Every structure is written in C-alpha cells, then in structure tokens.
Amino acid sequence: MDRTPQSALVHTWTFFRQWLKNPRGVAAISPSSRQLARQMMSELPNGARRVVELGGGTGVFTRALLDHGISPRDLLxxxxNEELHQHLQRHFPQVQVACADARDLGAVARQHGFDESSPADAxxxxxxxxxxxxxxxxxxxAAAFDCLQPEGRFVQFTYGPANPVNREVxxxxxxxxxxxxxxxxxxxPATVYVYSRRVSRAIRPRSMR
Structure with missing residues (x-):
C-alpha cells in the first residue's frame, strides 16, 4: 500500500466523501490516526495470528495489522460501504475483503475459513x-465471539472516555x-476498549424467603 503524502490525501478524501454521503453510517470525518492504530495493535493477544477486522474504512488498521505480522491470508x-470496500480491494489485493454487514460475520467468517477448527485470535x-x-x-x-477462540479479544475504539457497549449487552x-x-x-480523540469472555462469574446469593 502506497504511504506517500499524496496517497494519504487520497485515503482521507475517500473517507470524507463517504462521511458526506452518510454521516450516521460513517462514524468519523477522517480516517483513524497511526497512533490510534498502534494502540489498537498493542492490545492484540500475544502471538495473534488470525484476525478479523470490522469496518475496514480506508485501511489504516488493515495496514497496521499487516505491519504487525498478520499474514494477508489470515486477515479477513x-x-x-461499497466504495470503501472497492478501495480496500484495490489497495490490499491479497487480503480477504468482504462487502458485508458485521451482524453477518458468522456466515462470512465460515465462508473465508474462520470456522470452529480455525477461529480468530482477535x-x-x-x-x-x-x-x-x-x-x-x-x-x-455475539457474531464476533462466535468466531473467536476461547481466549480471543474484541478490540474496539470509541470517541471520548465512555464504554461504547451497553452494560446489559x-x-x-x-x-x-x-x-x-x-x-x-x-x-x-479516541479511547481503546478490549472485550473478552468472563472467565469466572460470581454466584449471586439467593434471597431468603
């Protein structure tokens, strides 16, 4: 992937154009920063080999994952967004890129080899x-953790300090x-959150009647 200033401008303009078309569907007005990408990568499990990325955008995290050592064939x-999907395919031809809703990750992951026998690490x-x-x-x-190994992590960023996931969820x-x-x-400005399965859960005391 080209990393020249001209290329960076192309990625930013591509992202901003999609934000203008659909502000609610595109969460930010510009691509994520390289510093945020490094912070996201630092939260990957040690030895992570297979990774799924949701919402690839212009490929800031995709590039960071490849630089982190994730093989293109082990990255989904x-x-x-169709235009961003085509952008990713052009710039990352060896990576598995799917135009799909994240809620359908279970089916998409199985189609691309991320099944029970070869789950994702993150x-x-x-x-x-x-x-x-x-x-x-x-x-x-739910779809994400269905395609993760037992110790797998879901790494998410959000704008501001608050946890973006509902407590009831x-x-x-x-x-x-x-x-x-x-x-x-x-x-x-952004905060990184990491989600994982609860290893043990306290037993709630039963009320005495």
Missing amino acids: VLEL VVSGLGLLSMPRPTQQAIL LDDLDLVARRGSFTWWNVP
Whole structure:
C-alpha cells in the first residue's frame, strides 16, 4: 500500500466523501490516526495470528495489522460501504475483503475459513458501536465471539472516555470490558476498549424467603 503524502490525501478524501454521503453510517470525518492504530495493535493477544477486522474504512488498521505480522491470508476485513470496500480491494489485493454487514460475520467468517477448527485470535473493530442501538451491538458482539477462540479479544475504539457497549449487552453475552489507552492525536480523540469472555462469574446469593 502506497504511504506517500499524496496517497494519504487520497485515503482521507475517500473517507470524507463517504462521511458526506452518510454521516450516521460513517462514524468519523477522517480516517483513524497511526497512533490510534498502534494502540489498537498493542492490545492484540500475544502471538495473534488470525484476525478479523470490522469496518475496514480506508485501511489504516488493515495496514497496521499487516505491519504487525498478520499474514494477508489470515486477515479477513468486512466493510459494508461499497466504495470503501472497492478501495480496500484495490489497495490490499491479497487480503480477504468482504462487502458485508458485521451482524453477518458468522456466515462470512465460515465462508473465508474462520470456522470452529480455525477461529480468530482477535477481532479489531472500527465500527461506531456507541451510536448503535442495543440489539445491533448485541448481534455484532455475539457474531464476533462466535468466531473467536476461547481466549480471543474484541478490540474496539470509541470517541471520548465512555464504554461504547451497553452494560446489559456485556452481561447478556457474559463479557468483561477493559479500558485501554487514550489518544488526543486522533480526530476526534479516541479511547481503546478490549472485550473478552468472563472467565469466572460470581454466584449471586439467593434471597431468603
């Protein structure tokens, strides 16, 4: 992928044009920063080999994942926007890129070899979960953890300091959230959150009658 200033301008303009067309569907007005990408990569499990990316955009995280050592054949990127999907295919021809809704990740992952015998180690998300209704959040998180190995992680960024995932969604899916790093050098500033399965859960005491 070309990393010249001219290329960066092309990616930014491509992203901004999609934001103008659909501000609610595209969560930001510009692509994520390289600093945010590095912070997202730092939250991958040690030795992560197979990764799914949700909301590939112009490929900032895609490039960071490849630079991190993820093989193109072990990377699956989902992007619902058709123009951004075509952009990703042009710039990352060896990566598996699907034009699909993240809620359909289960079926898409199986089609691309991310099944029970070869699950993902991590899901990296650039989706605007904060603005999504609870049922959509739950559908996406459930689909993501269905294609993750037991110790797999869901790495998400959000604008501002608040956890973007509804507390009831975390409880229903038996997940725990951990707040990671925060960067001012993103437009807007962003926080990284990491979600994983709850290893053990306290037993609630029964009420005495």
